[in-house]
Amino acid sequence: MGKEVWNYTFTRIAAMPxxxxxxxxxxxxxxxxxxxxxxxxxxxxxxxxxxxxxxxAGM
Numbered sequence: 001m002g003k004e005v006w007n008y009t010f011t012r013i014a015a016m017p018x019x020x021x022x023x024x025x026x027x028x029x030x031x032x033x034x035x036x037x038x039x040x041x042x043x044x045x046x047x048x049x050x051x052x053x054x055x056x057a058g059m
Contacts, residue, residue: 003037004030
């Protein structure tokens with residue numbers, strides 16, 4: 001395929017108890033010449049922060 005993919009993960013930990021954390025990824029896809037082909041954001045599933053320690057703690 002020859003694509004390069006960059007992934008940036010963002011997690012906001014809720015300040016108030018029992019509030020859900022926010023998690024999203026920004027994904028950038030480039031071709032062999034470094035030209036941006038696609039950029040998009042994805043949201044994590046409930047209970048999936050992208051951080052194994054937070055997920056294990058139920059945060």
